[in-house]
Amino acid sequence: MTKQDCRLAVDIGGTFTDVVLERPEGNISGKVLTTPGAPEQGVATGIATLLQAGTVSPDRIALVVHGTTLATNAIIERRGAPTALLTTQGFRDTLAFAYSHRFDQYDLSLTRPEPLIERRLRLEASERLAADGSVLKPLDEAALRETAHILRDNDITALAICFLHAYANGAHELRARDILLEEVPGLYISLSHEVCPEIREYERTSTTVSNAYVQPLMAGYLGKLNGALEGLGITCPLLLITSAGSLTSIDTAIRFPIRLVESGPAGGAIFSQSVARQLGADQAIAFDMGGTTAKIVLVNDYEPRHSRAMEVARAHRFLPGSGIPLRIPVIDMIEIGAGGGSIARLDQLNQIAVGPESAGSVPGPASYGLGGDKPAVTDADLLLGKLDPSLFAGGKIVLDTEKAKQAVETHIGAATGFNTASAAAGITEIVDENMSNAIRVHAADYGDQVETRTLIATGGAAPLHAARIAQKLSIPRVVIPAGAGVGSAHGFLQAPIAYQAVRSRVVSLAEFDADTVNAIFDDLRKEAIAVLDLASPVKKYRERRFSDMRYQGQGHDLSVEIPVGPYVAQDGALLEQHFHNVYARSYNRTIPGLSAQALTWTLILSVDIDPPAPPPDIDVVPEPAIPRDTHKVFDAGLGAFVEAKVYDRTSMQRGNTYDGPALIVEEQTTTYAPPGFSGTLGRGGHLILEQKVRP
DSSP: OOOOOEEEEEEEOSSEEEEEEEOTTOOEEEEEEOOTTOHHHHHHHHHHHHHHHTTOOGGGEEEEEEEEOHHHHHHHTTOOOOEEEEEETTOTTHHHHTTSSOSSTTOTTOOOOOOSSOGGGEEEESOEEOTTSOEEEOOOHHHHHHHHHHHHHTTOOEEEEEOTTTTTOOHHHHHHHHHHHHHSTTOEEEEHHHHOOOSOHHHHHHHHHHHHHHHHHHHHHHHHHHHHHHHTTOOSOEEEEOTTSOEEEHHHHHHOGGGGTTHHHHHHHHHHHHHHHHHTOSEEEEEEEOSSOEEEEEEETTEEOEESOEEESOSSTTOTTSSEEEOSOEEOOEEESOSTTEEEEEOTTSOEEEEEEEOTTTTOOGGGOSSOOSOBHHHHHHHTTOSOTTTGGGGTSOOOHHHHHHHHIIIIIHHHOOOHHHHHHHHHHHHHHHHHHHHHHHHHHTTOOSTTSEEEEESSSHHHHHHHHHHHHTOOEEEEOTTGGGHHHHHHTTOOBEEEEEEEEEEESTTOOHHHHHHHHHHHHHHHHHHHHHHOSOOOEEEEEEEEEEETTOSOOEEEEEOOSOOOTTHHHHHHHHHHHHHHHHHSOOOTTOOEEEEEEEEEEEEOOOOOOOOOOOOOOOEEOOOSEEEEEEETTTTEEEEEEEEEGGGOOTTEEEESSEEEEOSSOEEEEOTTEEEEEOGGGOEEEEESSOO
């Protein structure tokens, strides 16, 4: 019997599909262009190429871990299934009312995101529950059967059922589902008390609608992916990475595809977290820049910040409230349209603007030679000397310098009067400033500083731009991990198998009902174990508990980690003290005389597997690296071309040092170290850049 001693990780991005093969003799990785019309084809091509390169037979693969942004792209591009909403009578306009406020009160031409479902397909049911889940008005089943013809007449394939207060009692939603499946067999149905069993009607409805909107697409894709893997002879389990950075089963992913919206970027954050631990960088910034987007995550005390709320498809880049809200467990990140494929243009003031539109993989940047004629960031980097046209993406794509030059001159240079180098430099400076500003804004939102952090850069494009961002933000140290070009896929292999379950139930901490809270966590644990049993044969678990708490009468709450129970009545005072501590850290004060209440209870259960040990720290004697040649590179800080030494990363040894300006070239990415930076190949094979002279 063949020993299953290898694992595969696959990350589908907007431009490239990254694959990592983990073998006992060492990991190997590769990149292929994403195939947007049939993403599973790109996956199959990448896996087949890597298995052949690594001389690994398909039956040696023990596990495939997959992450993708297909769900969030479908929402942004409005490519989801024909979807309808069924809600309590009188509440069909919840999606349109949203928060009933202007997210930018000074913008007279403010644009709100359009609901995913038009009004005529927001249907009403005659039923009503009270806030405690008791029935005020029974479900009118006969009227509901009459409504079914609207679904048939409009060829609806997905339905979101969101009844008022269903988080407290899902009986009406379950009965409505059974009736409508009898009337419309094969309908994909998402129930709000399963997708998002929490208070706050708008967020619960928005999350459930988004889940229904992408469910047929994701179910179809995951089915095709399974078929593609079987076609390669791979029959091992397939696990999906969630937006929270944990692994889940394919069955759960099909039921709740909305939990996968940021699955790809989550892998980069996990990888950066691992690198931060290896290097002792307890305060870090995980910066992931690929072909389409850039993602920023703050890492505090070796942990990426987590959240239970996010927005997708924002109409305005940095304005909360301008997108579609989702209540799902996520790694808290900010994502902007800044990648190697981001397209440059001139705005109404004849100034250079970059993104969020991306050339993607088809047709790609102009230099790909696949039909694209608009200038992208990759084209600008090529013209500035930062890329070797013959080594891009491991030599799979030979970049066309003339096509890049023509695109930049036609769309930027001709209208501005800039020469080719100045126009290309303008493109890279704008995209670098966009990313730097995103980091500033994200850190300021939490009162965090960036100047004392380590910037950890992953993704194919990030190492080219990381040092310039560090200059702009006065960050002293930049790390380019080993395998940075496919960092998210590496992160997938380090992700824990875990599940997060949540329930809303308002409980006063002054009159703590321990029996109710114990019963909630018993139910949450059963739900989590049912999912983990599908994803892992290991039955040993680690448990963490959280509660969203606030002072009585407040409109916002704070997430508080609480001890694992069971609880007794006297524990109410203990939980309240935990809340006071978190509140004081957040606002530098507490409010005397006000009692606290808990609104939502969360359980995170993970499979208890010891993480792999970090590579040993070996004493080495620093020795200058040997360059293979030199190359002219435009340095934005100096505003001029400089002679940069070129190093082959694969030929460098632990302890090798170098000074900027320098290019460190590898198969899947290139690192640029500007003048004023010194570097070394450090622990774990990671490139470490230090600013000797900071602006």
